[in-house]
Amino acid sequence: MGRSPCCEKAHTNKGAWTKEEDQRLVAYIRAHGEGSWRSLPMAAGLQRCGKSCRLRWINYLRPDLKRGNFTEEEDDLIINLHGLLGNKWSVIAGRLPGRTDNEIKNYWNTHIKRKLLARGIDAKTHRPLSVTAAASPSSRPGQDQLAARSSCSPETSGACHSSDDDDCGGIDLNLSISPPREPPSPSSSLPTTQEAAGSKTVVDVDVDASSEKKTKP
DNA sequence: AATTCCTCCAACCGCAGGGGG
DNA sequence: ACCCCCTGCGGTTGGAGGAAT
Numbered sequence: 001m002g003r004s005p006c007c008e009k010a011h012t013n014k015g016a017w018t019k020e021e022d023q024r025l026v027a028y029i030r031a032h033g034e035g036s037w038r039s040l041p042m043a044a045g046l047q048r049c050g051k052s053c054r055l056r057w058i059n060y061l062r063p064d065l066k067r068g069n070f071t072e073e074e075d076d077l078i079i080n081l082h083g084l085l086g087n088k089w090s091v092i093a094g095r096l097p098g099r100t101d102n103e104i105k106n107y108w109n110t111h112i113k114r115k116l117l118a119r120g121i122d123a124k125t126h127r128p129l130s131v132t133a134a135a136s137p138s139s140r141p142g143q144d145q146l147a148a149r150s151s152c153s154p155e156t157s158g159a160c161h162s163s164d165d166d167d168c169g170g171i172d173l174n175l176s177i178s179p180p181r182e183p184p185s186p187s188s189s190l191p192t193t194q195e196a197a198g199s200k201t202v203v204d205v206d207v208d209a210s211s212e213k214k215t216k217p
Numbered sequence: 218a219a220t221t222c223c224t225c226c227a228a229c230c231g232c233a234g235g236g237g238g
Numbered sequence: 239a240c241c242c243c244c245t246g247c248g249g250t251t252g253g254a255g256g257a258a259t
Contacts, residue, residue: 015227015229016259027225038245050245052229056227059227067255078222087247089247101246102248106226107225110224110225
C-alpha cells in the first residue's frame with residue numbers, strides 16, 4: 001500500500017552533517033528536548049529528514065556518549081550478550097552506557113566477528129566452527145548458545161569469567177521492563193559526558209529495549 | 218611518489234510495531 | 239476494528255583515511 005516517504009526528499013540534505021547542522025540540532029534539542037523527530041527538522045531550521053536528525057543525535061551528538069575504543073570488558077560483555085540475545089543491538093547497547101547500537105553493531109562487524117573467527121568460533125552461533133559446520137542451519141543463538149556455553153574457548157570464557165556455567169560471565173541479565181528513561185527536560189541542562197554513563201555500572205543498567213522510546217511527553 | 222587495496226564508521230534504507238484517531 | 243502516522247531497529251552502503259605495494 002505505498003508507504004509515505006519519511007520526509008520531503010526533494011528538499012532534504014543527505015550525507016555527512018556539517019558543523020552548522022550539528023550545532024542547530026544540538027541547540028534545538030537542548031531547548032526543546034528529544035522527540036517529535038518528524039517536525040524537528042523544520043522547527044530547527046534543518047533541511048534534513050527527521051530520521052536523519054534522530055540518528056545523528058543518538059549516534060553522535062548525544063552528550064552522554066562515550067567515544068573511543070572499547071575496553072576488554074566491553075568486548076566480553078558484547079560477546080556474551082550477543083550470544084544470549086543475537087543481533088539485538090539496541091538491547092545490547094542498553095547494557096553498555098554511552099555506547100550506541102550502531103556503534104556496537106559496527107564494532108561487532110569489524111572487530112569482534114574477526115576476533116571470534118580467529119579463535120575458531122562462529123560469530124553467529126558462538127559455537128566452535130567445527131561444531132557449527134555440522135550443526136543444523138537453524139541453530140539460533142540464545143538457547144543453543146546457552147547449551148553450548150560449556151564450549152566457550154579459554155579466551156571466550158575469559159568473557160565467561162564465571163566459574164560456574166550459570167549465566168556466562170555472571171552477567172545479571174535483568175531483562176525486566178522498566179519505565180523509559182526520563183526525557184531530558186527542556187529547561188534542565190543535558191547530562192554532561194559520562195555523567196549519565198559513568199555513574200552506572202554496566203550491570204546495573206536495565207535492559208529495556210524501549211529505553212529510548214517515546215521520549216515524547 | 219603514485220596507485221591500489223583494505224578497514225572502519227557515519228549515514229541511509231526499508232521494515233515492523235505501537236499508538237492515536 | 240481499521241487505518242495511518244511516527245518512531246525505532248537492524249541490515250547495508252559509501253566514502254574517507256590508512257596501509258601496503
